[in-house]
Amino acid sequence: MEQYxxxxxxxxxxxxxxxxxxxxxxxKILDDAFLCHVGYVWQNNAIVIPTAxxxxxxxxxxxxxxKNRMITNLLDAGSASISVTHxxxxxxxxxxxxxxxxxxxVNVFGKxxxxxxxxxxxxxxxxxxxHMVPGHWDNIRQPNDKEFNATLxxxxxxxxxxxxxxxxxxxxxxxxxxxxIWAGVVPIRQIASDPVSDTDLQDGIEIPDAVLKYVKxxx
Amino acid sequence: MEQYxxxxxxxxxxxxxxxxxxxxxxxKILDDAFLCHVGYVWQNNAIVIPTAxxxxxxxxxxxxxxKNRMITNLLDAGSASISVTHxxxxxxxxxxxxxxxxxxxVNVFGKxxxxxxxxxxxxxxxxxxxHMVPGHWDNIRQPNDKEFNATLxxxxxxxxxxxxxxxxxxxxxxxxxxxxIWAGVVPIRQIASDPVSDTDLQDGIEIPDAVLKYVKxxx
Numbered sequence: 057m058e059q060y061x062x063x064x065x066x067x068x069x070x071x072x073x074x075x076x077x078x079x080x081x082x083x084k085i086l087d088d089a090f091l092c093h094v095g096y097v098w099q100n101n102a103i104v105i106p107t108a109x110x111x112x113x114x115x116x117x118x119x120x121x122x123k124n125r126m127i128t129n130l131l132d133a134g135s136a137s138i139s140v141t142h143x144x145x146x147x148x149x150x151x152x153x154x155x156x157x158x159x160x161x162v163n164v165f166g167k168x169x170x171x172x173x174x175x176x177x178x179x180x181x182x183x184x185x186x187h188m189v190p191g192h193w194d195n196i197r198q199p200n201d202k203e204f205n206a207t208l209x210x211x212x213x214x215x216x217x218x219x220x221x222x223x224x225x226x227x228x229x230x231x232x233x234x235x236x237i238w239a240g241v242v243p244i245r246q247i248a249s250d251p252v253s254d255t256d257l258q259d260g261i262e263i264p265d266a267v268l269k270y271v272k273x274x275x
Numbered sequence: 276m277e278q279y280x281x282x283x284x285x286x287x288x289x290x291x292x293x294x295x296x297x298x299x300x301x302x303k304i305l306d307d308a309f310l311c312h313v314g315y316v317w318q319n320n321a322i323v324i325p326t327a328x329x330x331x332x333x334x335x336x337x338x339x340x341x342k343n344r345m346i347t348n349l350l351d352a353g354s355a356s357i358s359v360t361h362x363x364x365x366x367x368x369x370x371x372x373x374x375x376x377x378x379x380x381v382n383v384f385g386k387x388x389x390x391x392x393x394x395x396x397x398x399x400x401x402x403x404x405x406h407m408v409p410g411h412w413d414n415i416r417q418p419n420d421k422e423f424n425a426t427l428x429x430x431x432x433x434x435x436x437x438x439x440x441x442x443x444x445x446x447x448x449x450x451x452x453x454x455x456i457w458a459g460v461v462p463i464r465q466i467a468s469d470p471v472s473d474t475d476l477q478d479g480i481e482i483p484d485a486v487l488k489y490v491k492x493x494x
Contacts, residue, residue, distance in 0.1 A: 065320060070340055091376070093312040093358055095321030101284060102314030102321040104358035106380050121289055139312055139323035143465070148486060152404055152415055153422040157310070161325050185371055189461075196371055196456055203372040226473045237415055238480045240472040242408075242490060246362070246465050253459040254445045261457045267367060271461060 065137075065165045066218040076219040085140060085162045085219055086111050090188045092138040094118065096129045109138065110183035116164060116212040117171070117180040127210050130168050136212050137165045143244050150228045150237040158222050158241065166215035170208070180209045191266040248274035284356070284384045285437040295438040304359060304381045304438055305330050309407045311357040313337065315348045328357065329402035335383060335431040336390070336399040346429050349387050355431050356384045362463050369447045369456040377441050377460065385434035389427070399428045410485040467493035 058079040060066065068075035076082070092109045095102050105126045110117045116138060120127045130136040145158035171177045181204075182193045199207065226239045248271045251263050277298040279285065287294035295301070311328045314321050324345045329336045335357060339346045349355040364377035390396045400423075401412045418426070445458045467490045470482050 065317075065322070070343060091360065091362055093323045093325075093360070095314040095323040097316050097319065097321045099283075100316065100352075101354065101356060101384070102316045102323075103284070103356055104312050104314040104321075104323050104382070106312075106358060106360040106378070108376065124289060133319075135320065137320060137322055139325060141310065141312070141325040143310055146407060146467075146489075148408065148411065148415075148470075150416055151422070152400060152412065152418050153426075155404055155407070155415075157327065159325070163323070165320070181371060185374055188365060188374070189367065192367065193371065196367075196374075197369055197451060197454060199371050203370070207372070225471075228473075232416060233475050234477065235416060236477050236480060238472065238476065238483055238486070240470045240476075240482070240486075242470045242486065243468045244465060244493075245468070246463060248365075249462045249464070251367075251459045251461045252444070253457065254447075256452050257457065257459075258453065258455050261455060263459070264457055267457070267459075267461065270365075274463075 060216045066216045110187035114214045146242040150232045164217045166213040195264045279435045285435045329406035333433045365461040369451040383436045385432040408489045414483045
Protein backbone atom coordinates (compact mmCIF):
# COMPACT_ATOMS: atom_id res chain seq x y z
CA MET A 57 0.00 0.00 0.00
CA GLU A 58 1.27 3.44 -0.93
CA GLN A 59 2.78 5.47 1.91
CA TYR A 60 3.40 9.19 2.21
CA UNK A 61 7.01 10.22 2.90
CA UNK A 62 7.78 11.04 6.53
CA UNK A 63 9.18 14.55 6.83
CA UNK A 64 9.69 16.86 9.77
CA UNK A 65 6.32 18.37 8.90
CA UNK A 66 4.12 15.30 9.00
CA UNK A 67 6.00 12.85 11.21
CA UNK A 68 3.93 12.06 14.30
CA UNK A 69 6.18 12.27 17.35
CA UNK A 70 3.79 12.03 20.32
CA UNK A 71 1.89 8.73 20.22
CA UNK A 72 3.82 7.51 17.17
CA UNK A 73 2.27 4.05 17.44
CA UNK A 74 -1.10 5.57 16.52
CA UNK A 75 0.31 7.14 13.36
CA UNK A 76 -0.25 6.05 9.76
CA UNK A 77 1.21 7.30 6.51
CA UNK A 78 -0.89 4.98 4.40
CA UNK A 79 -2.50 6.82 1.49
CA UNK A 80 -5.63 4.67 1.36
CA UNK A 81 -6.31 5.07 5.08
CA UNK A 82 -5.65 8.82 4.91
CA UNK A 83 -7.96 9.25 1.92
CA LYS A 84 -10.74 7.37 3.71
CA ILE A 85 -10.52 9.74 6.70
CA LEU A 86 -10.47 12.74 4.35
CA ASP A 87 -13.49 11.46 2.41
CA ASP A 88 -15.54 10.83 5.57
CA ALA A 89 -15.65 14.58 6.30
CA PHE A 90 -16.19 17.75 4.33
CA LEU A 91 -15.16 20.25 6.99
CA CYS A 92 -11.48 20.87 7.61
CA HIS A 93 -9.50 23.37 9.66
CA VAL A 94 -6.97 25.33 7.61
CA GLY A 95 -4.01 27.09 9.17
CA TYR A 96 -2.38 30.20 7.80
CA VAL A 97 0.25 32.60 9.03
CA TRP A 98 -0.83 36.21 9.32
CA GLN A 99 1.63 38.68 10.80
CA ASN A 100 3.42 35.88 12.67
CA ASN A 101 0.14 34.52 14.05
CA ALA A 102 -1.18 31.10 13.09
CA ILE A 103 -4.88 31.55 12.40
CA VAL A 104 -7.20 28.55 12.04
CA ILE A 105 -10.34 28.68 9.89
CA PRO A 106 -12.98 25.97 9.42
CA THR A 107 -13.98 25.51 5.80
CA ALA A 108 -15.44 23.01 3.32
CA UNK A 109 -13.17 21.01 1.03
CA UNK A 110 -13.19 18.31 -1.59
CA UNK A 111 -10.57 15.73 -2.53
CA UNK A 112 -9.78 14.54 -6.03
CA UNK A 113 -6.82 12.15 -6.23
CA UNK A 114 -3.88 13.86 -4.52
CA UNK A 115 -5.51 17.30 -4.56
CA UNK A 116 -7.57 19.08 -1.91
CA UNK A 117 -9.81 21.88 -3.23
CA UNK A 118 -10.94 24.81 -1.12
CA UNK A 119 -13.03 27.75 -2.28
CA UNK A 120 -14.00 31.20 -1.12
CA UNK A 121 -14.68 34.70 -2.27
CA UNK A 122 -12.10 36.56 -4.32
CA LYS A 123 -10.98 38.53 -1.27
CA ASN A 124 -10.87 35.61 1.20
CA ARG A 125 -7.91 36.48 3.45
CA MET A 126 -7.08 32.90 4.26
CA ILE A 127 -6.90 31.78 0.63
CA THR A 128 -5.09 34.85 -0.70
CA ASN A 129 -2.62 34.56 2.15
CA LEU A 130 -1.94 30.87 1.46
CA LEU A 131 -1.53 31.54 -2.26
CA ASP A 132 1.11 34.13 -1.37
CA ALA A 133 2.79 31.73 1.06
CA GLY A 134 2.89 28.94 -1.52
CA SER A 135 2.00 26.08 0.81
CA ALA A 136 -0.75 25.10 3.22
CA SER A 137 -1.76 22.51 5.76
CA ILE A 138 -5.18 21.28 6.80
CA SER A 139 -6.43 19.21 9.70
CA VAL A 140 -9.45 16.89 9.52
CA THR A 141 -10.72 15.33 12.74
CA HIS A 142 -13.49 12.83 13.51
CA UNK A 143 -14.33 12.43 17.18
CA UNK A 144 -15.40 8.81 17.79
CA UNK A 145 -15.60 8.53 21.54
CA UNK A 146 -14.63 9.63 25.02
CA UNK A 147 -12.23 7.29 26.76
CA UNK A 148 -12.99 7.62 30.46
CA UNK A 149 -10.25 5.87 32.40
CA UNK A 150 -9.95 5.18 36.11
CA UNK A 151 -7.17 7.76 36.30
CA UNK A 152 -7.34 11.36 35.10
CA UNK A 153 -3.99 10.83 33.37
CA UNK A 154 -5.30 8.10 31.05
CA UNK A 155 -8.42 9.96 29.97
CA UNK A 156 -8.39 10.21 26.21
CA UNK A 157 -10.57 10.28 23.11
CA UNK A 158 -11.09 7.92 20.23
CA UNK A 159 -10.62 9.79 16.99
CA UNK A 160 -9.41 9.69 13.41
CA UNK A 161 -7.41 12.70 12.33
CA VAL A 162 -5.35 13.65 9.30
CA ASN A 163 -2.90 16.44 8.61
CA VAL A 164 -2.16 17.31 5.00
CA PHE A 165 0.78 19.42 3.86
CA GLY A 166 1.43 20.66 0.36
CA LYS A 167 2.08 23.32 -2.21
CA UNK A 168 -0.87 25.43 -3.26
CA UNK A 169 -1.96 27.02 -6.50
CA UNK A 170 -4.86 29.10 -7.70
CA UNK A 171 -7.09 27.08 -10.02
CA UNK A 172 -7.40 29.17 -13.17
CA UNK A 173 -8.29 26.68 -15.89
CA UNK A 174 -12.09 27.00 -16.18
CA UNK A 175 -12.63 23.28 -16.74
CA UNK A 176 -10.60 22.31 -13.66
CA UNK A 177 -12.26 25.12 -11.67
CA UNK A 178 -15.78 23.90 -12.47
CA UNK A 179 -14.72 20.32 -11.69
CA UNK A 180 -13.29 21.56 -8.37
CA UNK A 181 -16.59 23.22 -7.44
CA UNK A 182 -18.39 19.98 -8.35
CA UNK A 183 -15.89 18.06 -6.22
CA UNK A 184 -16.43 20.30 -3.17
CA UNK A 185 -20.23 20.07 -3.43
CA UNK A 186 -20.25 16.32 -4.03
CA HIS A 187 -17.83 15.87 -1.12
CA MET A 188 -20.65 17.26 1.05
CA VAL A 189 -23.49 15.21 -0.49
CA PRO A 190 -22.24 12.68 -3.05
CA GLY A 191 -23.95 13.08 -6.42
CA HIS A 192 -25.93 16.20 -5.49
CA TRP A 193 -24.16 18.42 -8.06
CA ASP A 194 -26.32 16.97 -10.84
CA ASN A 195 -29.51 17.98 -8.99
CA ILE A 196 -28.88 21.68 -8.59
CA ARG A 197 -28.37 24.84 -10.64
CA GLN A 198 -24.70 24.99 -11.45
CA PRO A 199 -22.77 28.28 -11.24
CA ASN A 200 -23.47 31.00 -13.81
CA ASP A 201 -20.65 33.19 -15.13
CA LYS A 202 -21.07 35.84 -12.46
CA GLU A 203 -20.98 33.31 -9.61
CA PHE A 204 -18.14 31.38 -11.24
CA ASN A 205 -16.02 34.50 -11.60
CA ALA A 206 -16.75 35.62 -8.04
CA THR A 207 -15.36 32.35 -6.63
CA LEU A 208 -11.71 31.75 -5.85
CA UNK A 209 -10.59 28.12 -5.92
CA UNK A 210 -7.33 26.93 -4.42
CA UNK A 211 -5.74 23.53 -4.93
CA UNK A 212 -3.50 22.01 -2.27
CA UNK A 213 -1.32 19.21 -3.60
CA UNK A 214 -1.04 16.49 -0.95
CA UNK A 215 2.77 16.42 -0.91
CA UNK A 216 2.70 14.54 2.36
CA UNK A 217 0.22 13.67 5.07
CA UNK A 218 -0.20 11.67 8.23
CA UNK A 219 -3.10 10.12 10.08
CA UNK A 220 -3.40 9.57 13.79
CA UNK A 221 -6.06 7.16 14.96
CA UNK A 222 -7.13 5.97 18.40
CA UNK A 223 -9.78 3.24 18.30
CA UNK A 224 -9.58 1.20 21.46
CA UNK A 225 -10.82 0.86 25.01
CA UNK A 226 -9.49 2.22 28.27
CA UNK A 227 -5.76 1.81 28.90
CA UNK A 228 -5.22 2.19 32.65
CA UNK A 229 -2.23 1.42 34.85
CA UNK A 230 -2.38 -2.22 35.94
CA UNK A 231 -2.41 -1.28 39.62
CA UNK A 232 -5.49 0.91 39.05
CA UNK A 233 -7.65 -1.99 37.86
CA UNK A 234 -8.40 -2.93 41.46
CA UNK A 235 -9.82 0.51 42.27
CA UNK A 236 -13.56 0.86 42.86
CA ILE A 237 -13.78 3.32 39.93
CA TRP A 238 -15.83 2.98 36.77
CA ALA A 239 -14.06 3.13 33.41
CA GLY A 240 -15.34 2.82 29.87
CA VAL A 241 -15.83 4.39 26.49
CA VAL A 242 -18.69 6.68 25.46
CA PRO A 243 -19.14 6.36 21.69
CA ILE A 244 -19.64 9.68 19.90
CA ARG A 245 -20.78 10.17 16.34
CA GLN A 246 -22.13 12.81 14.03
CA ILE A 247 -25.60 12.11 12.68
CA ALA A 248 -27.91 13.72 10.14
CA SER A 249 -31.65 13.92 10.68
CA ASP A 250 -34.57 14.25 8.28
CA PRO A 251 -34.18 17.06 5.74
CA VAL A 252 -36.27 20.17 6.36
CA SER A 253 -37.53 21.29 2.95
CA ASP A 254 -37.56 24.97 2.07
CA THR A 255 -41.07 26.39 2.50
CA ASP A 256 -41.04 28.00 -0.93
CA LEU A 257 -40.52 24.88 -3.07
CA GLN A 258 -42.43 24.40 -6.32
CA ASP A 259 -45.27 21.88 -6.17
CA GLY A 260 -44.34 18.25 -6.53
CA ILE A 261 -40.63 18.64 -5.85
CA GLU A 262 -39.31 15.69 -3.89
CA ILE A 263 -36.16 15.28 -1.81
CA PRO A 264 -33.49 13.96 -4.20
CA ASP A 265 -32.17 10.42 -3.75
CA ALA A 266 -28.65 11.75 -3.18
CA VAL A 267 -29.87 13.69 -0.13
CA LEU A 268 -31.96 10.79 1.21
CA LYS A 269 -28.98 8.48 0.79
CA TYR A 270 -26.70 10.92 2.60
CA VAL A 271 -29.10 11.13 5.55
CA LYS A 272 -29.56 7.35 5.65
CA UNK A 273 -25.78 6.81 5.73
CA UNK A 274 -25.41 9.32 8.57
CA UNK A 275 -28.34 8.22 10.74
CA MET B 276 -23.45 42.47 27.46
CA GLU B 277 -19.68 42.43 27.44
CA GLN B 278 -18.03 42.51 24.02
CA TYR B 279 -14.52 41.55 22.94
CA UNK B 280 -12.54 44.29 21.21
CA UNK B 281 -12.43 44.08 17.42
CA UNK B 282 -8.84 43.91 16.20
CA UNK B 283 -7.30 42.97 12.86
CA UNK B 284 -6.88 39.47 14.30
CA UNK B 285 -10.44 38.66 15.25
CA UNK B 286 -12.56 40.96 13.09
CA UNK B 287 -14.76 38.88 10.80
CA UNK B 288 -14.55 40.31 7.30
CA UNK B 289 -16.33 37.75 5.10
CA UNK B 290 -19.94 37.34 6.20
CA UNK B 291 -19.62 40.08 8.83
CA UNK B 292 -23.37 40.01 9.53
CA UNK B 293 -22.93 36.52 11.01
CA UNK B 294 -20.24 37.71 13.42
CA UNK B 295 -20.53 38.22 17.15
CA UNK B 296 -18.06 39.60 19.69
CA UNK B 297 -20.36 38.95 22.62
CA UNK B 298 -18.53 37.26 25.47
CA UNK B 299 -21.53 35.30 26.74
CA UNK B 300 -22.33 33.91 23.30
CA UNK B 301 -18.67 33.06 22.67
CA UNK B 302 -18.33 31.29 26.03
CA LYS B 303 -21.44 29.23 25.32
CA ILE B 304 -19.96 28.00 22.02
CA LEU B 305 -16.65 27.26 23.75
CA ASP B 306 -18.37 25.35 26.56
CA ASP B 307 -20.44 23.21 24.18
CA ALA B 308 -17.27 21.52 22.88
CA PHE B 309 -14.09 20.12 24.34
CA LEU B 310 -12.14 19.61 21.14
CA CYS B 311 -10.46 22.60 19.53
CA HIS B 312 -8.02 23.08 16.67
CA VAL B 313 -4.87 24.95 17.67
CA GLY B 314 -2.65 26.67 15.13
CA TYR B 315 1.08 27.16 15.52
CA VAL B 316 3.85 28.39 13.30
CA TRP B 317 6.66 25.95 12.67
CA GLN B 318 9.39 26.98 10.26
CA ASN B 319 7.02 29.37 8.50
CA ASN B 320 4.30 26.70 8.21
CA ALA B 321 1.00 27.02 10.03
CA ILE B 322 0.30 23.60 11.54
CA VAL B 323 -3.13 22.74 12.96
CA ILE B 324 -3.56 20.19 15.76
CA PRO B 325 -6.81 18.96 17.32
CA THR B 326 -6.68 18.84 21.11
CA ALA B 327 -8.82 18.91 24.25
CA UNK B 328 -9.29 22.12 26.21
CA UNK B 329 -11.09 23.60 29.16
CA UNK B 330 -12.27 27.14 29.86
CA UNK B 331 -12.21 28.92 33.19
CA UNK B 332 -13.28 32.56 33.02
CA UNK B 333 -11.15 34.26 30.40
CA UNK B 334 -8.60 31.45 30.28
CA UNK B 335 -8.36 28.45 27.96
CA UNK B 336 -6.29 25.54 29.31
CA UNK B 337 -4.54 23.01 27.07
CA UNK B 338 -2.33 20.16 28.22
CA UNK B 339 0.17 17.75 26.77
CA UNK B 340 3.39 15.94 27.45
CA UNK B 341 6.47 17.91 28.45
CA LYS B 342 7.90 17.64 24.93
CA ASN B 343 4.68 18.46 23.05
CA ARG B 344 5.94 20.41 20.00
CA MET B 345 2.77 22.44 19.62
CA ILE B 346 2.71 23.65 23.23
CA THR B 347 6.46 24.31 23.55
CA ASN B 348 6.34 26.18 20.26
CA LEU B 349 3.40 28.35 21.37
CA LEU B 350 5.07 29.09 24.71
CA ASP B 351 8.13 30.29 22.76
CA ALA B 352 5.93 32.36 20.43
CA GLY B 353 4.08 33.98 23.33
CA SER B 354 0.61 33.90 21.81
CA ALA B 355 -1.83 31.40 20.35
CA SER B 356 -5.15 31.07 18.60
CA ILE B 357 -7.70 28.28 18.67
CA SER B 358 -10.72 27.49 16.57
CA VAL B 359 -13.82 25.69 17.87
CA THR B 360 -16.48 24.61 15.39
CA HIS B 361 -19.87 22.96 15.76
CA UNK B 362 -21.45 21.73 12.53
CA UNK B 363 -25.22 22.08 12.82
CA UNK B 364 -26.50 21.40 9.32
CA UNK B 365 -26.03 21.26 5.58
CA UNK B 366 -27.73 24.07 3.71
CA UNK B 367 -28.63 22.63 0.32
CA UNK B 368 -29.73 25.49 -1.91
CA UNK B 369 -31.19 25.40 -5.41
CA UNK B 370 -27.93 26.86 -6.72
CA UNK B 371 -24.43 25.50 -6.13
CA UNK B 372 -23.32 29.03 -5.22
CA UNK B 373 -25.67 29.29 -2.24
CA UNK B 374 -24.80 25.93 -0.73
CA UNK B 375 -23.64 26.48 2.81
CA UNK B 376 -23.56 25.00 6.29
CA UNK B 377 -25.16 25.94 9.57
CA UNK B 378 -22.50 26.16 12.22
CA UNK B 379 -21.29 27.92 15.35
CA UNK B 380 -17.60 28.71 15.39
CA VAL B 381 -15.28 30.71 17.60
CA ASN B 382 -11.74 31.95 17.18
CA VAL B 383 -9.80 32.88 20.31
CA PHE B 384 -6.60 34.91 20.32
CA GLY B 385 -4.37 35.61 23.28
CA LYS B 386 -1.12 35.57 25.12
CA UNK B 387 0.04 32.25 26.51
CA UNK B 388 1.92 31.19 29.61
CA UNK B 389 3.08 27.93 31.12
CA UNK B 390 1.05 27.09 34.21
CA UNK B 391 3.63 26.52 36.96
CA UNK B 392 1.73 27.14 40.18
CA UNK B 393 0.77 23.63 41.36
CA UNK B 394 -2.64 24.70 42.64
CA UNK B 395 -3.57 26.39 39.36
CA UNK B 396 -2.09 23.47 37.41
CA UNK B 397 -4.21 20.89 39.26
CA UNK B 398 -7.28 23.13 38.83
CA UNK B 399 -6.51 23.37 35.12
CA UNK B 400 -6.37 19.58 34.77
CA UNK B 401 -9.69 19.36 36.61
CA UNK B 402 -11.11 22.03 34.30
CA UNK B 403 -10.02 20.15 31.14
CA UNK B 404 -11.48 16.84 32.37
CA UNK B 405 -14.72 18.40 33.58
CA HIS B 406 -15.00 20.28 30.28
CA MET B 407 -15.27 16.82 28.66
CA VAL B 408 -17.74 15.32 31.19
CA PRO B 409 -18.96 17.86 33.76
CA GLY B 410 -18.35 16.72 37.32
CA HIS B 411 -16.44 13.55 36.41
CA TRP B 412 -13.17 14.72 38.06
CA ASP B 413 -14.55 13.79 41.47
CA ASN B 414 -15.21 10.20 40.33
CA ILE B 415 -11.72 9.25 39.19
CA ARG B 416 -8.19 8.82 40.48
CA GLN B 417 -6.58 12.21 40.32
CA PRO B 418 -2.99 12.65 39.09
CA ASN B 419 -0.14 11.38 41.25
CA ASP B 420 3.15 13.30 41.45
CA LYS B 421 4.76 11.43 38.57
CA GLU B 422 1.78 12.02 36.25
CA PHE B 423 1.42 15.62 37.41
CA ASN B 424 5.08 16.38 36.70
CA ALA B 425 4.94 14.67 33.31
CA THR B 426 2.13 16.98 32.18
CA LEU B 427 2.64 20.40 30.62
CA UNK B 428 -0.23 22.84 31.00
CA UNK B 429 -0.55 26.01 28.97
CA UNK B 430 -2.96 28.87 29.63
CA UNK B 431 -4.21 31.05 26.79
CA UNK B 432 -5.65 34.32 27.98
CA UNK B 433 -8.69 35.21 25.83
CA UNK B 434 -7.44 38.67 24.86
CA UNK B 435 -9.96 38.81 22.08
CA UNK B 436 -12.29 36.44 20.26
CA UNK B 437 -15.02 36.32 17.67
CA UNK B 438 -17.88 34.01 16.89
CA UNK B 439 -19.41 33.31 13.52
CA UNK B 440 -22.81 31.66 13.45
CA UNK B 441 -25.11 30.58 10.64
CA UNK B 442 -28.44 29.28 11.85
CA UNK B 443 -31.02 29.72 9.13
CA UNK B 444 -32.62 28.14 6.11
CA UNK B 445 -31.75 28.29 2.45
CA UNK B 446 -30.99 31.71 0.98
CA UNK B 447 -31.39 31.44 -2.78
CA UNK B 448 -31.60 34.06 -5.50
CA UNK B 449 -35.21 35.18 -5.91
CA UNK B 450 -35.28 34.17 -9.55
CA UNK B 451 -34.23 30.62 -8.61
CA UNK B 452 -37.31 30.00 -6.47
CA UNK B 453 -39.31 29.09 -9.55
CA UNK B 454 -36.89 26.33 -10.55
CA UNK B 455 -38.02 22.71 -10.24
CA ILE B 456 -35.15 22.04 -7.82
CA TRP B 457 -35.37 20.83 -4.23
CA ALA B 458 -33.78 22.93 -1.47
CA GLY B 459 -33.63 22.49 2.26
CA VAL B 460 -31.54 21.98 5.36
CA VAL B 461 -30.22 18.67 6.66
CA PRO B 462 -29.72 19.02 10.43
CA ILE B 463 -26.45 17.56 11.71
CA ARG B 464 -25.51 16.93 15.29
CA GLN B 465 -23.03 15.06 17.41
CA ILE B 466 -24.52 12.43 19.68
CA ALA B 467 -23.24 10.13 22.40
CA SER B 468 -24.49 6.58 22.78
CA ASP B 469 -24.60 4.20 25.74
CA PRO B 470 -21.29 3.88 27.60
CA VAL B 471 -19.37 0.66 27.01
CA SER B 472 -17.94 -0.35 30.39
CA ASP B 473 -14.39 -1.68 30.62
CA THR B 474 -14.46 -5.49 30.84
CA ASP B 475 -12.13 -5.51 33.84
CA LEU B 476 -14.24 -3.46 36.28
CA GLN B 477 -14.51 -4.45 39.94
CA ASP B 478 -17.84 -6.05 40.91
CA GLY B 479 -20.72 -3.73 41.64
CA ILE B 480 -19.23 -0.64 39.99
CA GLU B 481 -21.94 1.39 38.28
CA ILE B 482 -21.73 4.03 35.59
CA PRO B 483 -21.40 7.37 37.42
CA ASP B 484 -24.25 9.87 37.26
CA ALA B 485 -21.96 12.45 35.60
CA VAL B 486 -21.41 10.07 32.68
CA LEU B 487 -25.08 9.11 32.41
CA LYS B 488 -26.04 12.77 32.45
CA TYR B 489 -23.48 13.58 29.75
CA VAL B 490 -24.85 10.83 27.50
CA LYS B 491 -28.46 11.89 28.14
CA UNK B 492 -27.65 15.50 27.23
CA UNK B 493 -25.96 14.39 24.02
CA UNK B 494 -28.49 11.80 22.84
